[in-house]
Amino acid sequence: DGGITQSPKYLFRKEGQNVTLSCEQNLNHDAMYWYRQDPGQGLRLIYYSQIVNDFQKGDIAEGYSVSREKKESFPLTVTSAQKNPTAFYLCASSIEEGTGAYNSPLHFGNGTRLTVT
């Protein structure tokens, strides 16, 4: 079955270390997204990519970096510059229809819970 795989499910890091979260999809979707979820705040967009080798900052990109070298993969690096990295991170993908419009439903992975101490 097609889907989105996020790994690992749980991740623990010491403060000051960079950490990379994996996101792989086999849905043949063009667009991929990273969201951060904190209790009571809904989902906030970190980065998104509509095509290979191109990506754009979302609302809370500071302290994060991404790459999109392959259509299937969109890893997220949480750097030591991120002030409050402990959160639940969700990766999503969608078929791009139209010119950059969010009119395609998102397919989500099961998330990675990152704890930084």
Added chain:
Amino acid sequence: AQSVTQPDIHITVSEGASLELRCNYSYGATPYLFWYVQSPGQGLQLLLKYFSGDTLVQGIKGFEAEFKRSQSSFNLRKPSVHWSDAAEYFCAVSSYNTDKLIFGTGTRLQVFP
């Protein structure tokens, strides 16, 4: 500025009772509207979406939602709730002239037997 409001943070219902989760949006253009559901520790799953046409849309798991332009609302309903419906529900909105999907802060549904 575009925004989505889900006024109810937490709702508790008895199994078999009807359910309505509220969603209000503020958007300059014609909105595309979505409802997603999230079980604990999981990703989000699309319940239903509205782009145009009939303002009452049917989704999966027996859910439906009604788009009311005059009230800027897109409330989610279910006639009879099952214990397995306990989850967090998110309303989201976008438009043809934007590349952003804006999520509400979610409503947590608890179901008592």
